[in-house]
Amino acid sequence: MTDSMLELYVHDGLSDEEIDRQKATYGPLTKDVRELIQLALQTRADADDVARAREHLAAAREILGCDREDGPYGTRFNDSGRFRNWGNAAIGLRNAIAPIGELHEDADGRVWADIHLGPIYEGPAGHVHGGVSALLLDQILGDAARLSGHPGMTGTLTVRYRKRTPLGAVHVEAKLDRVEGRKAFVVGHVADAEGICVEAEGIFIAPVWMVEQRDSFAETPRPE
Numbered sequence: 001m002t003d004s005m006l007e008l009y010v011h012d013g014l015s016d017e018e019i020d021r022q023k024a025t026y027g028p029l030t031k032d033v034r035e036l037i038q039l040a041l042q043t044r045a046d047a048d049d050v051a052r053a054r055e056h057l058a059a060a061r062e063i064l065g066c067d068r069e070d071g072p073y074g075t076r077f078n079d080s081g082r083f084r085n086w087g088n089a090a091i092g093l094r095n096a097i098a099p100i101g102e103l104h105e106d107a108d109g110r111v112w113a114d115i116h117l118g119p120i121y122e123g124p125a126g127h128v129h130g131g132v133s134a135l136l137l138d139q140i141l142g143d144a145a146r147l148s149g150h151p152g153m154t155g156t157l158t159v160r161y162r163k164r165t166p167l168g169a170v171h172v173e174a175k176l177d178r179v180e181g182r183k184a185f186v187v188g189h190v191a192d193a194e195g196i197c198v199e200a201e202g203i204f205i206a207p208v209w210m211v212e213q214r215d216s217f218a219e220t221p222r223p224e
């Protein structure tokens with residue numbers, strides 16, 4: 001593992017109660033900020049009202065910024081094996097731009113999520129940005145590899161956009177296809193109510209350091 005990844009893979013010794021307390025404190029903040037992001041796009045407030053709202057936002061920034069961490073969140077875990085990737089751009093609990101909420105895993109290894117992609121994820125007019133679909137697929141395919149006991153870094157992600165993906169409700173799912181040495185091949189797709197919009201194959205490669213720790217990674221529960 002590169003030093004920078006090792007430094008951000010931290011046993012922070014938090015109790016389960018403290019983790020729950022942090023979830024209860026920061027989860028709603030993330031939700032508020034997510035709504036603000038959409039409001040910044042959609043508000044019709046006039047200049048005076050925008051100026052007034054910005055004063056409140058400045059006050060909030062001052063309160064939130066007076067005691068803060070620097071840099072990325074990384075991966076944190078505790079003695080009971082609860083892992084937190086709360087900064088993750090696709091699924092992080094404290095990341096207001098992360099579109100994935102709850103992740104599900106079926107007994108047959110299929111990993112899936114139902115997601116609402118609002119207007120802040122727009123690419124072509126009224127439709128999901130292709131990079132956002134790739135983000136969702138990278139995460140879900142990676143989770144399918146990890147939850148099947150073959151965690152790895154994305155080596156290659158091949159994405160085929162079969163039809164446009166409308167903004168709104170989408171379903172994303174993935175499943176391990178096969179394993180060859182340190183490489184896990186995973187397939188998946190993004191679908192709307194009419195069917196598959198984007199399909200993908202990912203090759204997730206376990207670096208040597210990850211293979212050496214495979215047992216502990218394989219037991220990793222889904223990120224909170």
Ligand SMILES: CCCCCCCC(=O)SCCNC(=O)CCNC(=O)[C@H](O)C(C)(C)COP(=O)(O)OP(=O)(O)OC[C@H]1O[C@@H](n2cnc3c(N)ncnc32)[C@H](O)[C@@H]1OP(=O)(O)O
Pocket residue numbers: 138139142143151152153154155156181182183203205206207208
């Ligand atoms: C726990 C973490 C979960 C994260 C999930 C979220 C998804 C992400 O965003 S991950 C971030 C994006 N990905 C990255 O930044 C990865 C950057 N790349 C790397 O770290 C390395 O190139 C890595 C780990 C992919 C491969 O490195 P390394 O282990 O040295 O590979 P190497 O020994 O050269 O090759 C091993 C095998 O993989 C193959 N291979 C190497 N690179 C690739 C690749 N990019 N694509 C496909 N196959 C590859 C080789 O041909 C070789 O195959 P074989 O065993 O059949 O000969």
